[in-house]
Amino acid sequence: MNLDKSDVEKIAHLARLTIDDADTADYAHDLNNIFQLVEQMSATDTAEVSPMAHPLDAHQRLRPDVVTEQDQRVLFQSIAPETEAGVYLVPKVIE
């Protein structure tokens, strides 16, 4: 694998990040080194190995379908950058 500047820009866009032009080469260099480290996995045969998603192989716990949480909208919105009438404000998305 060899990621170039345009790959870095593409990945950054998917991650909703912008990387300064001056820094993309450094990011490409670092990401390539990290992926070189990651490539050590590929020499291992894992065809018959079941993936391990949880250290204790536990399953998601279910709970009765009843309301347990109280409405705390005012509290939670008190730390939001911009709200109005109980909703979060963002730049206009629909003309």
Add this chain to the structure above:
Amino acid sequence: MQNKTLTELSELLHKGETTSVELTRHFLDRINTHNTQLNAFISVCEVSALAQAAAADKQFENKTAGKLTGIPMAHKDIFCTKGVRTSCASKMLDRFVAPYDATVVEKIAASGMVMLGKTNMDEFAMGSSNETSFYGPVKNPWDTDRVPGGSSGGSAAAVAARLTPIATGTDTGGSIRQPSSLCNLTGLKPTYGRISRYGMIAFASSLDQAGPMAANAEDAALMMNVMSGFDERDSTSVDREVPDYTATLNNSLEGLRIGLPKEFFGEGLDPQVAANVETAIRAFEKLGASIKQISLPNSHLAVSTYYVVAPAECSSNLSRMDGVRFGHRAENPTDLLDLYQRSRSEGFGAEVKRRIMIGTYVLSAGYYDAYYLKAQQCRRLISNDFQRAFQEVDVIMGPTAPTTAFRLGEKTNDPVAMYLADIYTISTNLAGLPGMSIPAGFAEGLPTGLQIIGNYFDEARLLNIAHRYQQVTDWHKQIPRAFA
């Protein structure tokens, strides 16, 4: 006063020989004196700490005080604290005041302990040197030109310099154990699910686990009694009885079977660290343990597996930081995309961005099988190695970190070299096992650590082993001269 164990402090308080306010002032004074040099704290909560201490003193008057009532402590700034800034050492959360307490914070407050403040760390716990913090690096009290380790570097430095009797940490790939090793502490990462993750800002949810960073094993056991237990608000919390971790501290080690994995003693291990670990092993033989050479043949996969699993989970967890509901928001965004991109780019530091990008890439269409699925399969192989080993031995021992504390700036330009600082600790997180680091002597004046890994929910045994070792050694009592 600052060199006393939690039990000794508790006795002084219960006998009325000191008050919690006095004790709290003593540690606040130490923080005021030394924190500029160490940068171990992001926030010092003087007013609330003294109020909590006064409330604790009331409990002594009313005879309702418990074992840890009135004893000061510090939280890593990854735990949400209601009404107190919870920054995760990121510009993104620089002004984030949590609207609720983490379960760990709630439990420790309920025990009557006093929170002195919030400790510095690597940004979002991503780092092994505490140099990725938005608030600047923490210095190692043993040599202030060197790193304290990370990501719980502030907690490590604060306890090592006795600016607090004990602190909390979190460990995703070694973030409790590696700084404990570099700062001469006793640090325990429990089994995955033992301590609630509710309110602990998530980095890699299938690996993250909280634990105590202490001056000795007995203190760590006392803290484990408070921190552990089932929590319905954490869906991966394990519903299992919590033993009294102090009850078995003095058990005999006669017949204990210790495994030494040959993979932990190979290339890259500093010879002086290796020599100290071997000396420690001989001490365990004298205490009645038997030693067996074992193999964890897939150990070499741990770092590569981790750098797929952890970034993948981090890219998902950190997607909530988008400038809409809380945290940093860019000024005058032109549209929604600009709001997201600039808020995130301004709010996150370089290492966090790197990991988000790795995670985004390995989870993107067409690459999932080659990376994430493959890593989850390697994770199974690593876990299977441990389970095979635990059929023959009770615990596994080795070095915590390959070297002593490195110099500030030494590895900041080479992420891969930095990642290898966790080469011996990562596999434990991947398998979900408990692991501990205890002081094992010095190399050229710098601390070294012995790692002890146990089977699932064997924390009591790890603490017992550490405590017995600390009865016959005094490494854990050594304090950096400048802070004595």
